[in-house]
Amino acid sequence: MKKILPFVLLAGFLAVSCSKQEPVTELRFWAMGAEGEKVKALIPGFEKENPGVKVNVQMIPWTAAHEKLVTAVASGTEPDLSQLGNTWIPEFVALESLMGLDSLTSRSADAAEDRFFPGVLATNRLDGVLYGIPWYVDTRVMFYRKDVFRKAGYDHPPKTWAELRDLCEKIKKQNPKNFAVYLPANEWAHFITFGLQAGSPILKDQDSRGAFSDPEYKKAFTFLMGFLYDSLAPPRFTDVTNVYQAMEQGYFSIYMSGPWNIPEFKKRLPAHLQDEWMTAPLPGPEGQYPGASLAGGSSLVMFKNSKHPGLTWKLIGYLSRTSVQLEFFNLSGDLPSVKEAWQDSVFLADKYLQAFRSQLDNVKSTPKIPEWEQIAFSRVQTFTEMTVARKLTIDETVYQLDESVNQILEKRRWYLQKTGKVKP
Amino acid sequence: MSRIRTRSRWSSVVIFLGPALGAIGIFFVLPVLAAFIMSFTDFDIYSLGNWEYARFVGLANYSKLLDNPVFWQALKNTFYFVLIGGPLSIAVSLMAAMMLNSPLTRLRSTFRVVYFLPVVTTLVAVAVIWRYIYHPKFGLLNYFLSFFDVSPVDWLGDPVWAMPALILMAVWKNFGYNMIIFIAGLQNIPRDLYESAMIEGASPWQQFRYITLPMLAPTTVFITLMTIIGYFQFFAEPYVMTQGGPLNQTLSIVLYMYQEGFRWWNMGFSAAVAFVLFLIIFLATALQMRLQKESTH
Numbered sequence: 001m002k003k004i005l006p007f008v009l010l011a012g013f014l015a016v017s018c019s020k021q022e023p024v025t026e027l028r029f030w031a032m033g034a035e036g037e038k039v040k041a042l043i044p045g046f047e048k049e050n051p052g053v054k055v056n057v058q059m060i061p062w063t064a065a066h067e068k069l070v071t072a073v074a075s076g077t078e079p080d081l082s083q084l085g086n087t088w089i090p091e092f093v094a095l096e097s098l099m100g101l102d103s104l105t106s107r108s109a110d111a112a113e114d115r116f117f118p119g120v121l122a123t124n125r126l127d128g129v130l131y132g133i134p135w136y137v138d139t140r141v142m143f144y145r146k147d148v149f150r151k152a153g154y155d156h157p158p159k160t161w162a163e164l165r166d167l168c169e170k171i172k173k174q175n176p177k178n179f180a181v182y183l184p185a186n187e188w189a190h191f192i193t194f195g196l197q198a199g200s201p202i203l204k205d206q207d208s209r210g211a212f213s214d215p216e217y218k219k220a221f222t223f224l225m226g227f228l229y230d231s232l233a234p235p236r237f238t239d240v241t242n243v244y245q246a247m248e249q250g251y252f253s254i255y256m257s258g259p260w261n262i263p264e265f266k267k268r269l270p271a272h273l274q275d276e277w278m279t280a281p282l283p284g285p286e287g288q289y290p291g292a293s294l295a296g297g298s299s300l301v302m303f304k305n306s307k308h309p310g311l312t313w314k315l316i317g318y319l320s321r322t323s324v325q326l327e328f329f330n331l332s333g334d335l336p337s338v339k340e341a342w343q344d345s346v347f348l349a350d351k352y353l354q355a356f357r358s359q360l361d362n363v364k365s366t367p368k369i370p371e372w373e374q375i376a377f378s379r380v381q382t383f384t385e386m387t388v389a390r391k392l393t394i395d396e397t398v399y400q401l402d403e404s405v406n407q408i409l410e411k412r413r414w415y416l417q418k419t420g421k422v423k424p
Numbered sequence: 425m426s427r428i429r430t431r432s433r434w435s436s437v438v439i440f441l442g443p444a445l446g447a448i449g450i451f452f453v454l455p456v457l458a459a460f461i462m463s464f465t466d467f468d469i470y471s472l473g474n475w476e477y478a479r480f481v482g483l484a485n486y487s488k489l490l491d492n493p494v495f496w497q498a499l500k501n502t503f504y505f506v507l508i509g510g511p512l513s514i515a516v517s518l519m520a521a522m523m524l525n526s527p528l529t530r531l532r533s534t535f536r537v538v539y540f541l542p543v544v545t546t547l548v549a550v551a552v553i554w555r556y557i558y559h560p561k562f563g564l565l566n567y568f569l570s571f572f573d574v575s576p577v578d579w580l581g582d583p584v585w586a587m588p589a590l591i592l593m594a595v596w597k598n599f600g601y602n603m604i605i606f607i608a609g610l611q612n613i614p615r616d617l618y619e620s621a622m623i624e625g626a627s628p629w630q631q632f633r634y635i636t637l638p639m640l641a642p643t644t645v646f647i648t649l650m651t652i653i654g655y656f657q658f659f660a661e662p663y664v665m666t667q668g669g670p671l672n673q674t675l676s677i678v679l680y681m682y683q684e685g686f687r688w689w690n691m692g693f694s695a696a697v698a699f700v701l702f703l704i705i706f707l708a709t710a711l712q713m714r715l716q717k718e719s720t721h
Contacts, residue, residue: 094470379685
């Protein structure tokens with residue numbers, strides 16, 4: 001009898017585990033960082049509406065996300081859907097792994113195209129095909145000190161480049177030891193933003209050559225370098241170790257940053273300054289307000305390999321519903337990509353979010369090619385740092401930047417030829 | 425009869441060596457060969473999606489590499505690290521080992537553990553602490569230097585000081601390992617050599633120069649070899665502390681390879697960097713073996 005016991009147990013175990021196998025459809029959903037944690041709370045709602053469906057959310061840290069996704073695509077183990085930073089979409093389109101969504105959006109109420117901010121939606125469209133649905137949005141506005149502005153004679157945030165320059169000079173005059181604006185050379189975003197504002201396409205010829213030495217980018221670059229060369233912005237970004245402290249001390253009074261800094265400013269600025277900081281949309285070149293900012297954020301994408309495209313699309317629709325978007329905002333603080341959600345009282349009551357709402361009407365995309373991040377981090381940033389350190393002049397920088405970027409893009413020019421995508 | 429014996433001998437060879445050789449073949453030889461072939465192509469993100477978008481480019485990756493100022497900068501930084509950090513690390517290890525081996529030292533095993541601790545601590549944790557130490561405003565190092573009227577240095581942000589700062593940290597992190605090997609070497613030197621030298625009136629320096637150093641020669645060769653090979657693969661320190669900055673002053677060859685390969689997915693180019701690094705380490709090792717042979721003859 002003793003000898004039989006293990007077999008009886010085994011058989012019992014097998015029977016139990018077999019009987020549990022109801023027809024459950026499993027959707028694999030990858031989400032990054034904090035979003036990966038927060039989105040789990042939204043899933044039960046979807047599972048209740050769709051009995052027999054189980055959504056398996058896997059959280060991936062941001063630092064490992066890119067590598068993990070590329071590896072998954074290379075080995076054919078992609079999930080059904082994933083969160084994807086919208087600057088990463090071109091890369092996965094080049095990998096030929098994302099599903100085009102146009103036929104789906106036209107028949108959907110929750111994820112219809114006109115529900116999203118056009119500038120953000122555009123980051124998901126490559127060569128006329130839509131590959132992602134904006135999940136949450138992200139852009140940079142100006143955080144500033146009202147009291148410092150007042151002392152400099154400004155009762156409103158600057159609306160034009162000329163005003164920005166004038167304001168900074170006046171702030172500097174108040175206290176020559178301090179600076180006015182923070183333009184860290186190791187953040188390409190500022191430089192690209194102003195380039196886009198000046199009308200530079202950043203890259204030209206179907207994004208196969210640099211446009212840095214063209215007049216538009218050069219104008220913006222010269223304008224920004226003026227702040228650094230004239231000590232209106234701290235020339236060495238390493239001098240600033242704590243942005244909040246620097247804002248508090250008035251080391252600088254203008255800082256361009258994203259929504260994640262609203263709670264930080266509330267938490268880290270002392271009580272007597274809590275009524276003295278504000279957000280405002282970015283200034284623009286003459287006659288353009290707000291000036292353009294970057295269209296950031298994350299999208300939801302479907303992979304071609306997905307075994308359940310219908311259900312996956314249903315989940316994307318669910319996450320795009322106004323009520324779910326609002327719930328997600330409450331959980332994560334990520335700004336809704338759906339315009340309608342912004343009419344909720346939460347947003348109308350929050351004075352800091354107003355600037356983001358107006359800014360989102362004028363956001364632009366960085367070049368939509370897989371090489372963009374390499375160009376931005378390893379070229380734009382490096383060359384800008386060298387200009388700030390005065391190892392290169394402005395003219396040298398823009399020409400060498402073009403040359404260097406054109407080298408990276410050699411493959412892209414060949415690829416366009418080979419795939420017959422070159423437009424006449 | 426003899427045939428059966430050879431066959432059984434062959435089968436035992438296969439049985440005993442096969443698994444190990446198979447594993448080495450699949451997980452080492454094959455990837456190395458694949459990487460070598462890849463270094464002659466422009467394999468990148470486009471090719472990962474579709475093999476047709478990879479081109480055989482011959483030696484173009486290698487020539488592009490030699491034309492690239494960033495590569496030379498990385499090479500310079502790596503040599504800087506190896507040539508300054510390597511000898512420094514060995515000297516510190518030897519000094520620590522001598523002190524711990526001295527009969528006058530108390531609490532020897534305690535200090536041995538203390539000095540060895542950084543070796544087994546994970547680098548990321550260590551990096552967090554060292555970033556505090558190097559902090560330009562609130563760091564311990566600048567605080568200490570302020571007693572000597574040295575104005576604050578931005579250790580990790582200053583192009584001149586970033587590399588020395590990383591070397592200091594790397595030496596502190598690694599010297600314990602070599603120290604243990606040196607202690608073992610020191611303990612193998614017969615006591616009577618020192619006793620007879622003392623009777624002959626040799627000074628401590630003479631004892632060190634004419635007994636300790638020559639007797640330690642084999643240990644030193646081993647340590648130098650391993651240190652140089654290890655230091656050429658300088659990666660983790662700049663990866664967690666500076667990401668190669670400021671102005672690429674702490675970009676090492678391996679970090680450059682990693683960035684090109686796994687951040688920008690220029691796999692072909694990155695493979696070429698790997699083989700150049702292999703060649704450098706190979707030459708450095710060969711040179712060292714040669715020097716060692718000449719000095720013992």
